[in-house]
Amino acid sequence: MAEDRRPYRRETQEHRREALITAALELMAEGGPQAATVRAIAARAGITAGLIRHYFQSKDDLTRAAYATLMERMTAESLAASCATDDPAAQLAAFVAASLRPPVMDGERVRLWAGFLHHVRRDPKMHAVHEATYLNYRDRLQALIQALPGKGDPAKARVLSIACNAVIDGLWMEGGTLSDSFAAGEMEQIGLSAIAAILNVPLPPPPPAPNSAEVP
Amino acid sequence: MAEDRRPYRRETQEHRREALITAALELMAEGGPQAATVRAIAARAGITAGLIRHYFQSKDDLTRAAYATLMERMTAESLAASCATDDPAAQLAAFVAASLRPPVMDGERVRLWAGFLHHVRRDPKMHAVHEATYLNYRDRLQALIQALPGKGDPAKARVLSIACNAVIDGLWMEGGTLSDSFAAGEMEQIGLSAIAAILNVPLPPPPPAPNSAEVP
DNA sequence: ATCCTTATTATACATTTGTATAATTAGCAG
DNA sequence: CTGCTAATTATACAAATGTATAATAAGGAT
Numbered sequence: 344m345a346e347d348r349r350p351y352r353r354e355t356q357e358h359r360r361e362a363l364i365t366a367a368l369e370l371m372a373e374g375g376p377q378a379a380t381v382r383a384i385a386a387r388a389g390i391t392a393g394l395i396r397h398y399f400q401s402k403d404d405l406t407r408a409a410y411a412t413l414m415e416r417m418t419a420e421s422l423a424a425s426c427a428t429d430d431p432a433a434q435l436a437a438f439v440a441a442s443l444r445p446p447v448m449d450g451e452r453v454r455l456w457a458g459f460l461h462h463v464r465r466d467p468k469m470h471a472v473h474e475a476t477y478l479n480y481r482d483r484l485q486a487l488i489q490a491l492p493g494k495g496d497p498a499k500a501r502v503l504s505i506a507c508n509a510v511i512d513g514l515w516m517e518g519g520t521l522s523d524s525f526a527a528g529e530m531e532q533i534g535l536s537a538i539a540a541i542l543n544v545p546l547p548p549p550p551p552a553p554n555s556a557e558v559p
Numbered sequence: 560m561a562e563d564r565r566p567y568r569r570e571t572q573e574h575r576r577e578a579l580i581t582a583a584l585e586l587m588a589e590g591g592p593q594a595a596t597v598r599a600i601a602a603r604a605g606i607t608a609g610l611i612r613h614y615f616q617s618k619d620d621l622t623r624a625a626y627a628t629l630m631e632r633m634t635a636e637s638l639a640a641s642c643a644t645d646d647p648a649a650q651l652a653a654f655v656a657a658s659l660r661p662p663v664m665d666g667e668r669v670r671l672w673a674g675f676l677h678h679v680r681r682d683p684k685m686h687a688v689h690e691a692t693y694l695n696y697r698d699r700l701q702a703l704i705q706a707l708p709g710k711g712d713p714a715k716a717r718v719l720s721i722a723c724n725a726v727i728d729g730l731w732m733e734g735g736t737l738s739d740s741f742a743a744g745e746m747e748q749i750g751l752s753a754i755a756a757i758l759n760v761p762l763p764p765p766p767p768a769p770n771s772a773e774v775p
Numbered sequence: 776a777t778c779c780t781t782a783t784t785a786t787a788c789a790t791t792t793g794t795a796t797a798a799t800t801a802g803c804a805g
Numbered sequence: 806c807t808g809c810t811a812a813t814t815a816t817a818c819a820a821a822t823g824t825a826t827a828a829t830a831a832g833g834a835t
Contacts, residue, residue, distance in 0.1 A: 353801055353812055375677030391814055454680060457673035461591030464670060506753040512732055513725030537722040540756045569782055569831055607784055
């Protein structure tokens with residue numbers, strides 16, 4: 344009796360792990376942590392549930408990997424924007440603006456991040472990822488600030504970077520969760536003028552947000 | 560056969576609902592949303608699980624009530640601090656400082672708030688509570704700003720209140736999740752000087768944090 | 776005292792969840 | 806072509822979860 348068994352292809356470990364992480368993040372973003380069950384994740388990744396445990400020791404293990412991936416992605420996206428110019432003030436402005444518009448400032452991102460908070464508390468490994476990511480982001484911000492004329496003092500720059508980072512995070516959070524309450528581009532403007540005030544330094548207008556039209 | 564049944568006292572509806580809400584919030588704060596099961600909530604509230612559905616139509620219904628309670632409590636605590644003086648600048652300073660120290664700035668509070676975010680997205684009632692609470696808080700902040708000398712323009716005050724609110728929220732979030740990374744009182748100081756810079760107005764030092772020693 | 780309402784307990788149930796294990800087969804080595 | 810390894814499917818399972826309902830008794834009304 345040939346029972347019809349689901350056909351499949353063997354894939355590399357890297358491919359499968361990546362697909363599982365992507366599926367987990369998507370599901371968490373759409374329906375919250377409770378939506379990311381092993382079965383739902385497996386289905387979206389195109390495999391059956393049992394295979395998850397072949398690539399991750401447990402579901403928590405997969406969760407950790409997904410969190411690390413998310414945080415690395417967010418930092419990378421923000422950093423990329425500041426590389427287009429050599430002027431320190433313009434770099435800072437681009438960095439801030441990139442953090443306050445899509446895809447970084449986005450409701451799903453905020454909810455995704457929020458959904459991980461409790462895991463971060465409980466799991467030391469996730470706490471380490473959290474702290475490292477935050478400090479990495481803030482250090483980069485501090486470096487941009489120290490590069491400004493007259494802002495070379497590291498101790499002062501640290502305090503300023505904490506404040507500026509808070510402005511960015513707060514606006515990111517509010518813009519993501521209440522996007523209807525703000526006009527397009529309003530968060531970038533507010534963030535830039537607030538940071539210019541905190542630093543007591545003029546900031547040039549940031550590069551415009553890229554349209555959805557891309558090079559083919 | 561006298562089966563020994565758990566003894567109980569009848570309580571008022573208000574008492575029971577309050578106990579259930581408190582229990583749900585505590586459990587969510589300690590172990591995340593997943594820890595707040597109907598059985599765990601009932602146990603902490605001192606009743607059996609079945610009774611929850613006697614006071615709330617469903618678990619989601621209880622969750623809604625708990626969220627509303629949390630948000631109202633946080634706003635009230637922040638507002639209370641600003642009533643001790645008549646000077647607008649001092650009121651603002653007290654308001655900001657209260658938001659950036661315990662019990663408002665606290666890791667459990669942040670995680671609690673974060674745990675609700677996904678529910679807020681899905682449930683229109685919770686979204687309404689979220690928006691109302693945020694706007695209420697921000698309106699109060701805007702009122703404090705407009706009371707400052709030379710800051711009477713409502714349109715300008717709105718933008719300033721968004722920025723200041725972002726500073727507060729960002730510092731609240733970071734201070735709550737990474738409390739080890741900051742010295743005691745550091746967040747208040749940073750918040751106050753950042754807001755003073757954004758508003759371009761000097762702010763007096765806020766009232767000191769009340770010690771744990773209380774009037775007997 | 777007795778009855779009655781209903782708050783409360785206790786139990787049952789279907790579903791879902793993470794995990795574990797056996798059965799298959801894809802794809803490469805020989 | 807033939808085996809062999811392990812990637813993959815399929816199935817099973819115990820625990821947990823939200824919900825529903827029957828049994829009980831607390832406490833006021835009469």
